[in-house]
Amino acid sequence: QDGNAMLARAITWTARSVRPAALQPARWLSSAAPLHPAKNFTSKHFEVETITLADQQEQIIRGGRHLFEKLPAALEGVKQVGVIGWGSQGPAQAQNMRESLEGSDIKVKIGLREGSSSMKAARAAGFTEETGTLGEMYATIAESDMVLLLISDAACVEEYKNVFKALKPGSTLGLSHGFLLGHLESIKESFPSNVDVVLCAPKGMGPSVRRLYEQGREVNGSGINASFAVHQDVTGHATDRALAWAVGVGSPYVFQTTLNAEWRSDIFGERCILLGGVHGMIESLFRYYESLGMAPHDAFKNSGEVITGPLTRIISHDGIRAVYESLAPADQAVFKMAYCASYKPSRSIIEECYDSVSSGNEIRDVSMASARFDRFPMGEIDNTRTWRIANEVRKAGGTIEERKHVPVHPVTAGVYCSMMMAQIDCLYDRGHVYSEIVNESVIESVDSLNPYMHARGVSYMVDNCSVTARLGSRKWAPRFDYILTEQAFPAIDAKAAADEALFSAFLSHPVHDMLQTCSSLRPSVDISVV
DSSP, rough: OHHHHHHHHHHHHHOOOOOOGSSSSOOOGGGGOOSSSSOOOSSSOOOOEEEEEETTTEEEEEOOOOGGHHHHHHHTTOSSSEHHHHHHHHSHHHHHHHHHTTTTTOEEEEEOOOTTTTTTHHTTTTTTTTTEEEHHHHHHHHHHHHEOOOHHHHHHHHHHHHHHSSOOOEEEESSSTTTHHHHHHTTOOOOOOTTEEEEEEEEHHHHHHHHHHHTTTTTOOOOOOOEEEEEOOOOSSSHHHHHHHHHHOOOOOEEOOOOHHHHHHHHHHTTTTTTTTHHHHHHHHHHHHHTTOOHHHHHHIIIHHHIIIIIHHHHHHHOOOOHTTTTTTHHHHHHHHHHHHHHHHHHHHHHHHHHHHHHTHHHEEEEHHHHHHTTTTOOOSSOOOHHHHHHHHHHOOTTTGGGGGSSOHHHHHHHHHHHHHHHHHHHHHOOOOOOHHHHIIIHHHHIIIIHHHHHHHHHHHHHHOOHHHHHHHHHHHHHHHHHIIIIHHHHHTTOOOOOOHHHHHHTTHHHHHHHHHTTTOOOOOOOOOO
């Protein structure tokens, strides 16, 4: 896109100043970091649809079980799909693909390290050595026509040379995260030139990918949205193989991105509103409400339960602005004050986080932290008083569904919506495609992640995600906790005057129309966490 046009739209969008060019952060990957696909895509097997999101047109395909019969043709030349790894995404994607390809001659085989403790879990899911659907990692890679590399990001950094060596020429290497590309570019290396490299990135943690696919047996199209990208196409089949993979894991709505855009938005998003930001926000709100004299159970209900219950439900079905519109006039005034008091503090951390991700710092941090796990493993994240009280509230509060209907506290609503909007604005300013912005900032949060925290707490949400996500949440949650406690809540207590331009920008923001369009692509079922 033309840079001047993008900058002009950004100023109009949010009515805020833009940093002078001299103050823009240096990005060591900027010259090799296309965030928009270079061209439109075509498919021989799936119907490509054009949708309009604000001032941008995007191409998508709609998924659904009626398309499963097309998968063998779309995977032309593929006799075996090797799924490497059994972490967050591996079990879900392997089982979904196996079920979607049932009746075809395409085998789905799990590849794990010799002696892996995950062998037992894979066998329990029906992948066995006897049926040729479970084997050693590198042997599976060498014999597969399509390899879905779903090991942890740190393991990718450790093992990529051996993985590349094992790939057979003309095969397709599939990634569900662009982390490895970020690492390769940082060390001036690249993927092998004789294989396809594609991405299918479900916008949710593995358990939600599996759970919604299972629910799709009853409601066609239920699943987790996914982005796809073609980084290298040496066979001429890369696009349809990537799309078949997305349809096969159950995605109802598949949009195009690039590997560079995906790893930036994904690593960034999980550190902010998706995981780290909402974790830190609930900790700070809980303490804030207690400081105002609320009883402990009420303090958590008005912080954590409001976010994962009514706010999640309203945003999922009706959008972010609907939260404000659902409030009584007096509560709307409180929402406005809280939104304006917390937007800039949240935005300051969000901007810092994006720069840390885009510069490669977070990739290096993940690699270094993983190397320390033998001495310093990840600690628990639900041992604070906040989450002990949360456990009591869940035990005393009725069913998961009943607990979704607590009254909306306008301060919580304003603080939550402002952080979500700050993330949206950051991704927009950096030039990400709109589907990516909406999915990484809103849809993944309310349709995949928050329901898990609502059901069983913050650890159940965070620690069902990748190691990269878990590390990032632990690192950045305290930053959001501190900035809200230090800057936002004192402004709310002082009844600071609202920034009228900022709030007007919220009410007229194009994201509201984008969410309405995306909502029309949404399956009619909400995730049922079991």
